[in-house]
Amino acid sequence: MPLRCTLPLPAALTPPQAAAVLRRHGAIVVLESGRPSAAHGERTVVAGAPLAEFEVRGSTAALHARRVRATGSAAGEPRWPGSAELATAATPFHALERCVQALPDGAAFGWFGYELGAPPAIARLDPWPDAWFLLTDVAVEWERPSAAPRLACGDPRLAATLQEELAAAAATGTASPAGARPPPAAADASPFRREDLDLARYGERFALARAALAAGESYQLCYTYPLERPLPAECITALWERLRRDHPAPFSAFVATDERALVSCSPERFVRVGPDRRVEARPMKGTAPRPPDAAQRALVAQALRDSEKVLAENLMIADLLRNDLGRVCRLGSVRASQPALVEEHATLLQVVSVIEGELAAGRTTADLLASAFPPGSMTGAPKVRAVELLRELEAEPRGPYSGVLGWWADDGSCDWSVVIRTALCAGGRARVSVGGGLVWDSTAAAEWEESRAKAAPLLAALAAIERATPAGGTADGGARP
Amino acid sequence: MRIVLVDHHDSFAWNLVHLFGGIVGRAPDVVQSAGLDVAALLRRPPELLLIGPGPGHPADPRAAGRSLDLIAAARGRVPLFGVCLGLQLMVVASGGCVVAAAQPMHGKRSRLRHAGTRLFAGMRSDVAVMRYHSLVAARATLPSAIEVVAESDAGEVMAIEQEGACAVQFHPESIGSEGGEQLAGNVVRWARSGRWE
Numbered sequence: 001m002p003l004r005c006t007l008p009l010p011a012a013l014t015p016p017q018a019a020a021v022l023r024r025h026g027a028i029v030v031l032e033s034g035r036p037s038a039a040h041g042e043r044t045v046v047a048g049a050p051l052a053e054f055e056v057r058g059s060t061a062a063l064h065a066r067r068v069r070a071t072g073s074a075a076g077e078p079r080w081p082g083s084a085e086l087a088t089a090a091t092p093f094h095a096l097e098r099c100v101q102a103l104p105d106g107a108a109f110g111w112f113g114y115e116l117g118a119p120p121a122i123a124r125l126d127p128w129p130d131a132w133f134l135l136t137d138v139a140v141e142w143e144r145p146s147a148a149p150r151l152a153c154g155d156p157r158l159a160a161t162l163q164e165e166l167a168a169a170a171a172t173g174t175a176s177p178a179g180a181r182p183p184p185a186a187a188d189a190s191p192f193r194r195e196d197l198d199l200a201r202y203g204e205r206f207a208l209a210r211a212a213l214a215a216g217e218s219y220q221l222c223y224t225y226p227l228e229r230p231l232p233a234e235c236i237t238a239l240w241e242r243l244r245r246d247h248p249a250p251f252s253a254f255v256a257t258d259e260r261a262l263v264s265c266s267p268e269r270f271v272r273v274g275p276d277r278r279v280e281a282r283p284m285k286g287t288a289p290r291p292p293d294a295a296q297r298a299l300v301a302q303a304l305r306d307s308e309k310v311l312a313e314n315l316m317i318a319d320l321l322r323n324d325l326g327r328v329c330r331l332g333s334v335r336a337s338q339p340a341l342v343e344e345h346a347t348l349l350q351v352v353s354v355i356e357g358e359l360a361a362g363r364t365t366a367d368l369l370a371s372a373f374p375p376g377s378m379t380g381a382p383k384v385r386a387v388e389l390l391r392e393l394e395a396e397p398r399g400p401y402s403g404v405l406g407w408w409a410d411d412g413s414c415d416w417s418v419v420i421r422t423a424l425c426a427g428g429r430a431r432v433s434v435g436g437g438l439v440w441d442s443t444a445a446a447e448w449e450e451s452r453a454k455a456a457p458l459l460a461a462l463a464a465i466e467r468a469t470p471a472g473g474t475a476d477g478g479a480r481p
Numbered sequence: 482m483r484i485v486l487v488d489h490h491d492s493f494a495w496n497l498v499h500l501f502g503g504i505v506g507r508a509p510d511v512v513q514s515a516g517l518d519v520a521a522l523l524r525r526p527p528e529l530l531l532i533g534p535g536p537g538h539p540a541d542p543r544a545a546g547r548s549l550d551l552i553a554a555a556r557g558r559v560p561l562f563g564v565c566l567g568l569q570l571m572v573v574a575s576g577g578c579v580v581a582a583a584q585p586m587h588g589k590r591s592r593l594r595h596a597g598t599r600l601f602a603g604m605r606s607d608v609a610v611m612r613y614h615s616l617v618a619a620r621a622t623l624p625s626a627i628e629v630v631a632e633s634d635a636g637e638v639m640a641i642e643q644e645g646a647c648a649v650q651f652h653p654e655s656i657g658s659e660g661g662e663q664l665a666g667n668v669v670r671w672a673r674s675g676r677w678e
Contacts, residue, residue: 216615217536219587312588315657316613319493322656326495331502336656381613382492385536440585 002107002409003047005141005150007159013149013170015044016241018140019254021165022048026066027134027257029109030240031407034248035345036145039282040269041250041415044142045407047109049158050134052080054099054108057129058120061086061095069137070157078102078135090370092116092131096408097366099135104410105154106137111255111262111405111419114374114398122391125399127426128260133408140166191459192452197225199448205393206444212389213440220316220380223393223447224402224435227455229462231423231430236261238465239423239430247346247457251417253405262400263430264422265458267345268352270375270404271325271368272415277359279325279368283317283377284418285437286310286351287450290344297349301342304351309441314340317437318353320381324372329357347457365412369404375418378402380437400424401433423458432458482669484509485527487517489535489546489566493613496654497531497564500665514546519554529672530559532567534652538616539569539579549574556645560672563648565614568641571627571648578622582637586612590657593639595631599671600640600647604660610639611657614650645677 015030022028028048036042050066063080081098089095092112100108110133115124124130137154151166153159202225209221231239240254240263249265269282288304291297304310318336326334338354359368379402380386401424406416423430434451436442482505488494494511502508509531512522532552537544544566552574555561563571569579590609595601601608618638620629631640631649640649647668653661671677 213585213587214581214615216538216585219613308589315611315655316588319496319611319652319655319657322499323492323495326499331499331508334499339656376492382490382534382536384490384492440587 002407002413003105003137003139003141003152005139005152007151007153007163009140009149009151009163009166010170011148013140013166015046015142015244016237017169018046018149018166019256020237021162021169022046022138022140023256024165025049025138027053028255029134030254031109032244032252033250034244034252034265035250037250042144044145045139047107047134047136047139047407049138049162050136051078051103051106052099052135054096054110054131054133054135055129056092056095056116056131061089061092063099069155091366093366093369093373096131096133097364100408101410103135103137106135107407107409108133108135109407110134111400112369112373112403113400114378114402116373116403123397125397128399128424132255132257138162189463191456191463196227199445202448203444206438206442206447208393209389209438210440213438218380218382218386218389220313220437220439221386221389221393222378222380222435222437223390224378224398224433225394225451226396226431226433227459229430229432229459230428230466231425231462232428232469233425235465235469236263236425239263239425239461242461242464243458246461249346249421251405253417255405259426261425262405262419262422263425264405264417264419266405266417266420266422267343267348267350268377268418268420270416270418271372273359273365273368273413275411275413277412279329279357279359281321281325281355281372282352283321283355283375284350284352285314285317285377286340287436287454288349289453290347290349297344301349304342304349305340309439310351311340312441313437313439314351314353316381316439317377318355320376320383321353321355321372324376325355325357325368327371328360328363328367330360333358348453365408365414373404374402375404377437378418378420398433421454421458423462430462432462482507482529482673483527484529484531485522486511486531486533487514487548487551488512488533489514489544489548491533491535491566493652493654494533497533500654500661501531501669504662504666504669514548514551517547517551519547519551522551523554523558526555526559528560529669530555530561532561532563532570532648534565534567534613537566539566539573545570552646560677561646562668562672563646564654565650565652568648568650569616569618571641571643571646572618572623575624575627575643577624577627578619579616580619582615582617583635585615587615588613588657591633591639591651593631593651594634595640598630598642600630600642600649600664600667602667604663608660610651610653610659611655612651617650647671
């Protein structure tokens with residue numbers, strides 16, 4: 001993790017309490033290993049009190065100063081790059097890299113959206129920018145779920161204030177009224193609604209995708225579509241608290257600003273770079289529902305490993321990630337250390353491949369991101385043509401969905417999840433997009449079902465919050481009986 | 482050894498870079514076929530030219546870029562090795578046809594039947610290889626100068642050799658292919674032999 005968190009905090013402090021406190025000081029980003037493991041990490045970080053926010057819209061990257069450190073801070077003021085310096089960066093990744101390098105005692109936390117770097121003529125998802133990050137030296141960190149939290153803060157005066165506020169929050173015992181006691185989910189009720197994309201309309205898109213596969217234009221197309229539900233701004237925190245409790249994911253995340261929020265339950269790592277310049281990607285392709293019974297789970301896992309269709313879907317993207325890493329990694333360093341590994345998550349079994357490499361001399365993290373973005377598991381292969389075809393197949397831009405979310409420190413180390421199983425919250429609505437890799441052996445009915453299985457936990461949480469909201473308190477018809 | 486790889490906006494090209502770069506100890510240079518200056522490339526000819534994979538039909542200029550002209554100009558001057566679309570481009574450049582295969586093979590493996598010629602020297606006869614293609618060379622349309630040296634269990638063209646050129650329909654650089662390094666090593670030995678014409 002990028003920040004050195006050394007200031008003690010009360011052991012009783014919870015991530016939602018820390019998030020509520022830091023939210024009073026501006027935008028926040030919470031990154032949490034909801035299912036701690038050696039592969040995915042076990043830290044929780046609540047970053048906030050931004051010194052600056054970085055935003056990309058179209059071809060323009062901008063940095064907005066947000067906080068000035070008190071005089072006497074050990075590190076002094078960051079020497080941020082000027083707008084001319086940002087404008088001359090080769091890519092938005094390189095622009096952010098310059099900002100990150102100006103903050104040796106901090107890091108950037110945020111996301112790059114799917115349309116980042118696309119030509120200006122390509123539509124964007126309103127009201128989302130192409131990328132958004134906060135740059136800060138303030139974070140609360142739990143090294144493990146059971147460890148006592150600690151605070152990092154480069155400004156002694158602010159540190160004293162935050163320690164006081166965080167201690168007070170820990171003492172009161174509640175985080176926020178909306179999140180204190182989430183109502184139980186209604187059993188058996190389907191979270192899907194009539195207005196959601198139905199199988200007939202899905203089938204039309206599927207047929208078009210399959211025609212492109214038959215013509216040799218692509219080998220796999222990750223076709224996705226959005227589902228929308230009402231979500232008043234004051235319920236966004238409750239959605240995050242419910243999902244982190246009921247649906248913990250290896251890359252749980254919460255990004256909240258005054259205008260927008262992003263609540264993610266992603267199970268997938270895009271790439272991680274260590275301080276030693278070693279790179280790891282974990283592309284995920286291949287999904288099955290997770291049976292509650294262990295013996296049945298073993299059977300389903302074996303069926304995934306034996307499926308020619310699942311292996312095709314997964315190994316194709318593993319080959320693609322080898323390519324994307326290979327562009328910037330030392331000759332001979334790229335290897336698929338664990339091809340087609342079955343992982344167990346909260347409600348699904350997923351097939352991942354682990355691809356490793358080492359950045360070549362002269363190559364940086366920004367070069368890697370520029371080479372490998374957007375994540376191949378969300379495009380299909382070959383990537384350039386797949387992205388073009390998907391723009392024709394999909395009715396709307398993806399926005400932050402299918403992009404990447406994580407942190408980035410000045411030594412080049414970083415860790416990114418793929419933005420999937422994520423609610424994009426803005427303007428009183430929550431948008432949950434889902435999809436899957438379509439290959440020649442795919443069938444429309446099975447792919448449609450798989451996409452719905454991916455959406456179900458988020459839609460169920462949204463439905464529960466809608467039920468709990470007082471009548472008339474929501475857009476779109478108010479609460480249900 | 483200086484190798485140039487001609488890419489067609491593919492997502493596996495850099496796996497070929499690492500495969501061949503690992504054998505010769507130097508990463509091949511990668512150039513895009515679209516907009517390629519063929520004359521400039523051949524003014525300083527590489528010692529091996531790889532015609533890489535890519536999406537689409539080899540007779541479609543959007544897919545082929547400048548590769549048909551490049552193959553016509555380079556064959557006989559530089560040893561050529563094609564992969565996937567690269568094989569199909571060589572077939573079209575020699576007057577053969579590329580058609581829809583009976584079944585698209587995307588990320589699937591087949592066992593090869595090969596003749597043990599220069600490409601397959603030292604390789605097991607039933608080696609399993611990864612395939613990413615919907616289209617295939619129409620065998621009956623191939624000129625006599627092109628020899629089919631490997632086929633799939635269904636009889637589809639999996640490798641060809643002709644004067645100054647050889648190519649495979651499958652992907653030796655894939656993690657799903659057996660014998661990729663052996664095959665790439667055979668290509669390098671052939672290109673270095675001085676008898677590659």
